[in-house]
Amino acid sequence: MDRNILLRILFLVVATGCGLSCRGKAATSVTSAAPSEPPPLPTPRPAAPAAPAPEPPKPDDDALPEASGKLAPERRAIQVVGGKERVVDADLARNKGLTIVDLSDDFAPFIFQDGKAADGAPLPNRYRAVFVGLANDRTDGDGEPLPPGERNYLELYGVPPSLSVMRKRFIEDGARTCESTVDTAKLLAVDSIETWGKTTEKKETAKHHFRGLRLESAQKKAGVATLEELAAKDPRYAGEIKAHLRTEAERAAFAEVEKRLICEGLLDASKHKDGFYDSPMRNAALDFQQKNAVFAQADLTRGTLEAMARPLLQGDFLALRRVLAERAAHAGRIIEDGSAIESMPLPKRNKPRKQPTYKNAAGQDVPVPDLVGQATDAVLARLGLATAEDALAFFRRHAESDFRSMRVVVRFPALPEYYGPHMDLTAEIDRGDVWYDFPFNDKGVRMAQPRDRFPSFTLFVKWRGEKVPLASWRTTIGGWRTEVAADGEEYYRYKDSDVGARVWRHIVAAPVWLPPTSAPVGAMVKTKYVAGAYPRVVNYDETGPGYLSAYGLVAGIHEQQRRRGGELAYFDNGIRTHGSFDYLSLRGRFSHGCHRLYNNLAVRMFSFVLGHRRAKVLGPMALGFRRTFYWEGEVYDMRLPTRGFYFQLEPPLPIETLKGKIKGKLQQPITDYVPKPCVKYGDGKPPAALSSPESKAGGGQ
Numbered sequence: 001m002d003r004n005i006l007l008r009i010l011f012l013v014v015a016t017g018c019g020l021s022c023r024g025k026a027a028t029s030v031t032s033a034a035p036s037e038p039p040p041l042p043t044p045r046p047a048a049p050a051a052p053a054p055e056p057p058k059p060d061d062d063a064l065p066e067a068s069g070k071l072a073p074e075r076r077a078i079q080v081v082g083g084k085e086r087v088v089d090a091d092l093a094r095n096k097g098l099t100i101v102d103l104s105d106d107f108a109p110f111i112f113q114d115g116k117a118a119d120g121a122p123l124p125n126r127y128r129a130v131f132v133g134l135a136n137d138r139t140d141g142d143g144e145p146l147p148p149g150e151r152n153y154l155e156l157y158g159v160p161p162s163l164s165v166m167r168k169r170f171i172e173d174g175a176r177t178c179e180s181t182v183d184t185a186k187l188l189a190v191d192s193i194e195t196w197g198k199t200t201e202k203k204e205t206a207k208h209h210f211r212g213l214r215l216e217s218a219q220k221k222a223g224v225a226t227l228e229e230l231a232a233k234d235p236r237y238a239g240e241i242k243a244h245l246r247t248e249a250e251r252a253a254f255a256e257v258e259k260r261l262i263c264e265g266l267l268d269a270s271k272h273k274d275g276f277y278d279s280p281m282r283n284a285a286l287d288f289q290q291k292n293a294v295f296a297q298a299d300l301t302r303g304t305l306e307a308m309a310r311p312l313l314q315g316d317f318l319a320l321r322r323v324l325a326e327r328a329a330h331a332g333r334i335i336e337d338g339s340a341i342e343s344m345p346l347p348k349r350n351k352p353r354k355q356p357t358y359k360n361a362a363g364q365d366v367p368v369p370d371l372v373g374q375a376t377d378a379v380l381a382r383l384g385l386a387t388a389e390d391a392l393a394f395f396r397r398h399a400e401s402d403f404r405s406m407r408v409v410v411r412f413p414a415l416p417e418y419y420g421p422h423m424d425l426t427a428e429i430d431r432g433d434v435w436y437d438f439p440f441n442d443k444g445v446r447m448a449q450p451r452d453r454f455p456s457f458t459l460f461v462k463w464r465g466e467k468v469p470l471a472s473w474r475t476t477i478g479g480w481r482t483e484v485a486a487d488g489e490e491y492y493r494y495k496d497s498d499v500g501a502r503v504w505r506h507i508v509a510a511p512v513w514l515p516p517t518s519a520p521v522g523a524m525v526k527t528k529y530v531a532g533a534y535p536r537v538v539n540y541d542e543t544g545p546g547y548l549s550a551y552g553l554v555a556g557i558h559e560q561q562r563r564r565g566g567e568l569a570y571f572d573n574g575i576r577t578h579g580s581f582d583y584l585s586l587r588g589r590f591s592h593g594c595h596r597l598y599n600n601l602a603v604r605m606f607s608f609v610l611g612h613r614r615a616k617v618l619g620p621m622a623l624g625f626r627r628t629f630y631w632e633g634e635v636y637d638m639r640l641p642t643r644g645f646y647f648q649l650e651p652p653l654p655i656e657t658l659k660g661k662i663k664g665k666l667q668q669p670i671t672d673y674v675p676k677p678c679v680k681y682g683d684g685k686p687p688a689a690l691s692s693p694e695s696k697a698g699g700g701q
Contacts, residue, residue, distance in 0.1 A: 062098060062411045064088040077407040080384045093409035101331040101379055103406040105136050105162040109330055110607035111509040111554050115617030123619030125645045127510035127545050135162045141546045153290035157547040157581050158599025160323045164403040167395040173312035174392045178263035184309040187256040190249050193300035195277040208247050215244055257300060260308045261288060293322060295583060317388035321376060328375035329604050332412050333611035335471050338370035343458040343472035358468040360417055368468060374413040382410045418463040423612040425653055429595050430456045431477045431497065431660030436669045439480055444677035454588060457595060459605060473601055479590025484520060486687040491673035493689055495592040498575050499659050503652035504556040505570060507606050510545035511555040511644040514625060521631045524638060538638050545644060552579025552599045554606045578602060610647055618646035
């Protein structure tokens with residue numbers, strides 16, 4: 001071979017190796033092989049490790065065979081296996097230890113189920129139909145058809161939406177594009193948005209406008225580019241500039257609130273004045289809060305803004321989880337929701353509370369589980385609903401008619417050892433910090449009466465010598481309230497909560513509150529839309545039965561056991577543990593002496609009690625109450641045929657109200673009426689305050 005050709009070949013080989021090396025690859029080695037031998041091949045790159053083979057799906061031990069088409073409707077349920085939904089035999093599921101969760105539109109909590117008398121005669125629970133109509137957006141609280149396009153949004157009042165209502169919500173919201181419409185950065189740039197009534201809003205808007213003009217003029221004179229620079233240069237303007245910029249940020253956020261409410265279909269832009277918190281927008285904000293379970297009553301709070309910053313379907317998915325939590329709690333007859341930790345003492349130095357426990361058969365301390373949360377997770381997992389998109393696909397896959405009788409079979413977590421057909425339950429109300437001092441000075445200024453410990457309600461089970469807390473929630477106690485006395489004047493009166501041992505003997509579903517003679521007559525009348533008009537009618541919202549009543553959807557009557565002639569007797573002093581529509585009152589306000597719970601928790605708790613205590617169904621308790629009254633030139637006739645649907649616990653369930661920590665100067669409550677400061681009354685002292693149960697929160701007995 002020609003020497004020049006050979007050198008040229010060797011040069012190319014070396015150059016190729018250097019080029020590979022410069023690019024970070026291993027250089028090809030050049031040997032002193034004979035010219036007749038070909039150059040060695042480049043070292044091959046190591047092969048990438050093979051991806052691990054996907055693990056085979058774990059066997060589904062709870063998978064049931066697909067049922068035949070001849071299965072009776074009451075035995076049909078669904079189950080998702082391997083991502084595919086199938087119809088299975090509910091009886092077979094029960095035999096396998098699975099729980100049947102009712103997803104039907106006809107669902108009602110246990111306390112609203114019909115009963116049977118001792119002789120087998122049916123005892124219809126008439127509020128069941130009202131509850132189902134409300135949950136399905138078919139009727140209002142009076143049982144009247146809901147106007148077209150109206151929605152109830154009653155979750156915060158204890159009536160979660162049905163699954164067909166959730167289906168409509170998901171499908172409608174899935175078609176909206178609010179995420180691209182609303183600027184969430186502006187929405188979350190403020191902690192809240194201050195709102196006013198119509199007159200005050202105009203004044204505040206004008207005040208902000210003229211303040212802006214003044215600051216703009218000062219900014220030009222100072223020769224600075226921004227208001228922040230003006231504040232740094234001339235501190236005299238710092239306070240005004242801070243207030244102005246805060247209002248500007250709130251107005252920018254307010255515009256995004258308007259966009260969100262319009263996009264979500266809650267606010268009709270044609271009925272709303274842009275930039276103002278008018279009645280249509282206030283109503284829309286309240287609907288949004290109730291739809292998303294935000295604890296605010298039309299105020300644009302931080303919680304409201306954060307909920308508006310979420311994608312619509314994400315908010316719907318959270319609502320769906322809450323709906324399924326109630327269905328799961330009732331299906332499993334469980335109560336533990338993780339709140340029991342609130343009953344544990346607060347340790348010093350801000351350390352976390354100790355987790356409540358119970359002793360198992362081996363004598364080990366086992367944490368009280370969050371059964372409701374675990375059961376809800378199990379329902380979502382069995383339905384294959386891990387995301388909002390999964391839920392949307394689920395609802396698109398099912399027609400509305402599917403939810404008339406839908407049920408799903410689920411493996412619930414194992415129940416703790418303390419569960420049984422008849423559990424040794426007891427309840428306790430800790431009144432927390434209590435003030436008996438009159439809360440106003442002579443000039444009518446409210447005096448500070450701080451509370452570090454608020455009232456709490458805890459349900460316990462006695463087990464192996466322990467009191468095991470199952471659930472603990474905020475509640476209310478009595479305090480200073482206004483009341484109309486016998487002379488027709490309004491005074492303050494301390495409405496006390498009974499302290500000591502009592503029992504629940506009667507649980508009342510859809511209870512009725514009888515307005516005492518001291519109740520203002522005007523509160524017994526309301527305006528209602530009927531056939532295109534707004535007549536004034538008797539207001540049964542407060543009396544009940546209904547979610548807006550003074551007792552909410554269910555009540556347990558506090559009774560004191562006494563011995564009379566050697567026999568056990570019961571005394572009702574007008575105190576109740578009951579649900580409440582006034583959900584904000586549980587955040588720190590007072591009651592007339594009763595102990596309020598959120599309506600859904602009251603329904604859940606009393607359903608649990610009836611599911612784990614021996615009880616007799618008494619059914620609707622006849623009342624035959626009638627009161628005719630006169631107000632503003634018209635005569636009204638109030639009629640209340642029943643007190644509600646009664647259950648009688650056998651034996652009664654013990655409940656004790658603790659004294660709490662008395663703060664202030666007075667160690668005992670004032671029992672007389674106290675004149676309102678700065679109010680002129682007629683001659684003479686206030687009349688004596690009644691002490692009968694009728695004068696208490698129990699109303700007329």
